[in-house]
Amino acid sequence: MTQFNEMYLGQGQSQSVRSPYARLQDWVAAMPQELRSLKQAEAEALFRRIGITFAVYGEGGDPDRLIPFDMFPRVFAAAEWAKLEKGIKQRARALNAFLVDVYGRGEIIRAGRIPARLVYQNEAYEKAVAGFVPPKGVYSHIVGVDIVRTGPDEFFVLEDNCRTPSGVSYMLESREIMMRMFPDLFRNNRIEPVDGYSEKLRRTLASVAPKKCKGEPTVVILTPGHFNSAYYEHSLLADLMGVELVEGQDLFVDGEYCWMRTTEGPRRVDVIYRRIDDAYLDPLCFRPDSMLGIPGLMDVYRSGGVSICSAPGAGVADDKAVYTYVPEMVRFYLGEEPILKNVPTWQCGKSDDLKYVLDQLPELVVKEVHGSGGYGMLVGPKCSREEVERFRAKIVENPGNYIAQPTLALSSVPTFVEEGVAPRHVDLRPYCLVGERIELVPGGLTRVALKEGSLVVNSSQGGGVKDTWVLAE
């Protein structure tokens, strides 16, 4: 499998540097091993000092574990980014149109373009919000689109994240740290800034305040609490936007509104950027045993007393089985051809697909439909025969729970490793903001598989992060 190296073209004598990376060539050449180690230690100290750590679900261990940071940046030329931006925005528009539709008349289903079962019997479809159109017709206000690259002009969307995509704090902090450590790099390269993200996010959230809200809306971030692995991110965003970081216990419903408990008495809340799952939002509507939620919140939400971002029910759009139909959504709602391609996907729930998947299992990547974080997935070519066979049994037992994709030759970017600099596979998650306007900050989260040859970039599976540059024109 030939793989695309984003920095170098060709090999040996004929090797050349792709233009976006031109200036990094000298930078890395001029960095002796000692300085590199020093800088790496400095970066780690900075990360630890600001408290950006990552707790791995279900693994126990050190809750203050750092996510590995690689100092070698990942770079996009302006033109490359322009195309990505168009494609991502297009996708975000289609996903939102889909959500408004399936909670309304379900035209796309009536038109036979997507099976009713996939939508209406989906665990993520919330009957409780059927018939409700959120302010500005937006269900998913922050769309995280996971993209991989296989060639100079080959980008594929791996999955969409319409609920509460995380990781944006790494985008912001990686940049902060790089600018602090290598100011010259930023002087010599014209790199688009990403620090406008928090203000754009605040504006996006404010723009979807309920109609009943007059004046400047009060926005809050709702976190499950400080034991959550993304708590640092929640508190960083609250801090950068200058809004309160609340837990369920800080909010309550009274009359037609939602309020927060402050030292000065109740204060009305207009927009809740929630970082908790639908199931935990309101024990009166969803899980009655949930202690995290706010009783009565959904009644207030449905009657237009408060906005919830992302809107409850948004998850049905980022289901891995629904994913297959996103290009269809683009055509159906926007009347456009999708700019970004999907990875070909086989639904194990379909018998033809299942047969193919079981035949080709050692060559494929198989994922759980509802899984996330790289858990419960099989990367065929990287697994032993026993592992493949064990997974085969799981698929046969519950085919509907799995989808399969070809193993893509993910692009690689030079990465600092023990022996010096070596290519490692990467993906990309930009964050698209959808409110009154659709906006995309030039950058995103680049995750890198630090193990040689590994294709799994998830931080829970030994992945790291890189600063992502978009060069100015």
Place this chain on the structure above:
Amino acid sequence: MRLTVDHVTRYVYDRPVRSLVQSHRLQPSVFAGQKVVDWSVTVSGGQKGAAHKDGAGDLVQGWTVAGPVSEIVVAVRGTVETVDLTGVLRGFKEIVAPDCYLRGTTPTRADANLAALAATADGATPLDLAHSLSAVVADAITYKPGVTHAHTTAAEALALGVGVCQDHAHAMIAVARVRGIAGRYVSGYLFSDSDGQAHEAAHAWAELHLPGLGWVGFDPANRTCPDDRYIRLGSGFDAQDAAPIRGIARGGGKEEMDVTVAILQAAQ
């Protein structure tokens, strides 16, 4: 038929509660089978909150009570004019796709026994099949109060062979889904006439979505389809989802609940 409803729920707490939030589905459904003459819901010390019509056509009304308070009374009183439509929910406006209800929830999930029970029903048309399903459920689960409880599943009730209207409705939804028919849980009231046929004034039954007819009610507990003795309030996946009153109190100790429901035929 003109029916009057007097439905009082009294919550008593052994320690005062700091606050209470409730969500009600206590408004008679608007469809060709029933017309509200007058209707009122009151919550002692309560503030009326947000109201909305949900996707399934039910009016959902929020209430909050600021404490401290040791007793809360929810009183539902009114008069409804009903017409017998032999169970058909005609003229009802809703947006939820019937396919939605093909998804099982814990109390309505079919186990092997429910699947086997479903297989014993038959009928030339979907409507016949639905009647047959209602009959097999009624035969398999004998009406007997006090054995099952609020969290009993359809599978458990079938294994016990006894249950109340909630269990019948859950079982009906489960067997219908086995046969590919969407079913849902309906809560409401039932007028018990003097012959003693009807069992519970605060009642529940199932609706099945049938081609050409839309949603049609079936009450296996009484071996009938809802007629003009029934008042429909709201629907959901199961009893919890369709509950007329859902609430959570903050602070406070043990809760004692006392419910009285009287459904009478009003003088014309």
Place this chain on the structure above:
Amino acid sequence: MLSRTADNLYWIARYMERADTIARLLEVGSRISLLPSAHGYRSEWDSLLQASGLADAFAKKYGDPVQRNIESFLFFDHDNPSSVASCFKAARENGRIVRTALTSQVWDALNTAFQELKALERAERSTLELGRLTDWVMRHAAMVRGAIDATLLRNDGFNFLNVGYYLERGDNTARLMDVKYYVLLPRVDFVGSGLDNYQWTTLLRAMGAQRAFHSAYGGAVTAAKIADFLILNTQSPRSLATCSAGLVNHLTRVAKAYGRETVAQEQARALLAEVEGTTVDAIFEEGLHEYLTRYIRDAADLALAINDAYLSGEMR
């Protein structure tokens, strides 16, 4: 600000101050135990536990009050919510929750204390001398306090932190005095004896107030001078007068900022008036123990009022 945030800040202060007091208590105990015993070495440590209100919990877990066990219990034991380890951990946890309401200096101070604590917990116990441990606690408590004073915005969060500090400190001063007068020296014939004197001095030393005391009063150490210093003297940083005034000051600032008085301000002023309006003679007439018990109770009532008005979020 969010009530829960105010609550977290308030508890950071209370936990840090409590850890400081526990360290001082340990120091008092170890010094007193170096003295030929009045009524047996064990009973002195027991008195300490009585004073800290932890005697029952200790007895349940360890039985006899042996010094090493007491050190474990008061310093390292995470089952004891008032141990130095528990307090430092809780303070840092509260700090993590409200990280954005703190400056990086305050967070650093809290975090460093916690990280060093983890290192101490891993160390071989025999290498840890009690004096080194208590010094370590006091140093970190002071660093956090200093970072707060030097870097925090003077907003409501700052006021709630200080309310926590002054409440805890007043309570702790009252309790420490109570150890000496009520528990350690219950017999009248010891009053004025060399032993009595030594114990008072130890107490002053533990409060880091020995030098300040002598420069303020001079001459022999007497119960009356101590009571004046630790209760009435407004120059003494730990006196009940200073703590009460601090409470009034910070609660008044909160009321001003919010444009609303609550019962908390009223109770704080009453607490201060009580201290300002009394004399050493009046205190001894009432009985020092009785007076201190009353202060502790009134301060606890004030804490409840503050909770109801600001920290619980229940105020409408």
